[in-house]
Amino acid sequence: MGTSVTNKDKKSGTWKQKELFFLVTYVLVFYAIIIRRSLQISHDHYKKLFGLRPGWLPNHLNDVSDAQWRNFRGNLPVLTFVFGIFTLLANLMRAFFNLNVRGMSVVWLLFSFAYLSYLHGACVIFVLSIATINFLLVKIFARKKYFPLIIWSYNIFFLLCNRIYEGYPFSVFGQQWRFLDNYRGSFRWHICFNFVVLRMISFGLDYHWTNQDSHFDQEKHCQRCHICKSGNTCYQALQERSLPINKFGYVVYLSYLVYAPLYIAGPIVSFNAFASQLDVPQNSNSVRNVILYGFRWLFCFILLEFMTHLFYYNAFANSGLWKHLSPMEVFIIGYGVLNFMWLKFLLIWRFFRYMYIPLGGSRKKLLNVWVIFTFVAIWHDLEWKLLSWAWLTCLFFIPELVLKSATKAFQAESSFGEFIFRELSAVAGAVTITCLMVANLVGFVVGPSSINWLLSSFLCKEGLPVLGGLLMTFYVGTKIMFHIEEAKKRSP
Secondary structure: OHHHHHHHHHHHHHHHHHHHHHHHHHHHHHHHHHHHHHHHHHHHHHHHOOOEEEOOOOOOEEEOOOHHHHHHHHHHHHHHHHHHHHHHHHHHHHHHHOOOHHHHHHHHHHHHHHHHHHHHHHHHHHHHHHHHHHHHHHHHHOOOOOHHHHHHHHHHHHHHHHHHOOOOOHHHHOHHHHHHHHOOOOOOHHHHHHHHHHHHHHHHHHHHOOOOOOOOOHHHHHHHOHHHHOOOOOHHHHHHOOOOHHHOOHHHHHHHHOOHHHHOOOOOOOHHHHHHHHHOOOOOOOHHHHHHHHHHHHHHHHHHHHHHHHOOHHHHHHHOHHHHOOHHHHHHHHHHHHHHHHHHHHHHHHHHHHOOOOOOOHHHHHHHHHHHHHHHHHHHOOOHHHHHHHHHHHHHHHHHHHHHHHHHHOOOOOHHHHHHHHHHHHHHHHHHHHHHHHHHHHHHHHOHHHHHHHHHHHOOOOOHHHHHHHHHHHHHHHHHHHHHHHHHHHOO
16 A cells, blocks of 8 residues: 555656646746747837836836836935934834833834924824824724724725825815915825725724634644744734733824834734834844845846836836737736736835734635725725726636635545646636736726727737637646645645
């Protein structure tokens, strides 16, 4: 029996090695074609594109057509200097004055308000006013069963009003306040306030749950979590562990809302996790891991720099020139835009996370996903294309669940059952990635008005081979991810 199992494992391993060789070969050929065609498209059409500026690469322009990336890239030296000083001073004050939660929250608050005053000028008044009313609502109604409805309604109301009224001109409150419109700072406050909304909701719900029984099993979690096993505390444990009532004070609350390193771009951490680390800073990431994290960030930054100098994907999307390209070229531009967006957000979010390294519904997944994605779309902006992105993503989530259920039916102990399971899982992954790519192209590139054009481009005689190649490519990509996951499980 043991010999039979060993032979079976050897055959499976040999087959997977051959499969991996084919997959890697396919990927190399695919990217060679994509890079070559991308260079050709960018070279042929660069004179018709908007948002290209002289760059550091000789004989190449730089695609800075994305305003968010342009602003972040331009302010990167200043941001690095400011947050470097911020981190140094904060750590020195913690070390020399041995400050507790309240003391550290005062330090963060002073630093953060100096930063906010530069960003928003007189508009800090709006941030403080909305945040203070939210705090009072939490303290008054948090013990009521209907409190979640109150906190969500209040925050969504201001989320919408802030966008509709573009941050409220001071002249609306009387002509005597009109002069303050000349001191609105360098950054629109209602854009950054989206993150504050999420933090206000987190504070309210964490306070609401303090006297309720937690479903978090600390002992069971410690058995599975390698960080907690080592004697440190992971982010999930910090997030799920309730804090004493006295930790939910106004000063700590404000320091959480406007904590400078996370204020503009996140990431969002729960109030429980934030307040826990005011007393005891995170200890789950060693200095070595943080340094490696920084090098990975630098590598991604260099990669995006080369990408924007050589391939003008985002400029194509903004100019509308993609409408006159072939289906293959549309796929290349769309695929490139999504890669650009992914790298852009990775760099922006991880830059701020680098300064602060620290989140139910699964039973009703099909219902909850519609609510969550609709809120995410509204949270980003009041645009139909973002709502289209959210609802298409939810719609495409259904076939993923169906295909996952189908693959589980074929999972078996035999080699053939394992083979069928892997193949169906890879097909499910390819279909899901293709659908999500369409949703993201509609939401962030072509818009809902061009859905019919996009579909007709790929469902015509010229576009069907491209669609088949697209599915095959994502199938190969999914299979490679299987190999990566298996390699991680084999590693000690």
